[in-house]
Amino acid sequence: GAVVSQHPSWVICKSGTSVKIECRSLDFQATTMFWYRQFPKQSLMLMATSNEGSKATYEQGVEKDKFLINHASLTLSTLTVTSAHPEDSSFYICSAERDISSYNEQFFGPGTRLTVL
């Protein structure tokens, strides 16, 4: 099956520091990856769509200068939370799109739990 990994699985950092989260598709190439944010007991909110070799497309209300996304290869996308603050504490999930049959399925990573002190 298609496997997507995320690293790290959890991170605790001090306010003002930057944190990088990696999303890798392990056994397939993904031209498109997505980054989601999820607060406790809430739904997933799409932050941005990441396309290999081009700039990410951010959803309305998401600060692109704060959440830097780089999709350097067909198997790797990174999300960098710059100058993190406690309100950025959340569960961040990535997904990678793969053509399957009659539809494109998104395979999700296991998520990264970010806690900013």
Added chain:
Amino acid sequence: AQKITQTQPGMFVQEKEAVTLDCTYDTSDQSYGLFWYKQPSSGEMIFLIYQGSYDEQNATEGRYSLNFQKARKSANLVISASQLGDSAMYFCAMRGGLYGNKLVFGAGTILRVKS
């Protein structure tokens, strides 16, 4: 705009019984896809089942089936023979139309299976 509505914040079901999780959607597009995902406490998103808008038959995957009523714009998930391991958050999602390949998620339903 597309919208997904899950009206049940939480559900209880007795082990071995069937349970239906509701999902309604709103779109003006003819071509779209509907998904159900399970999210256990670990946080991972597990794909359960997919239904295309042009699929005439309801999708089934093992104990999961999707009750697709296109005219009512509903895509309810039916879990048969519930197991304790089915306790999790369940999300309905849609993609297609104006949103292209983006997934739009509902608010989710927490399911608790009782022994």
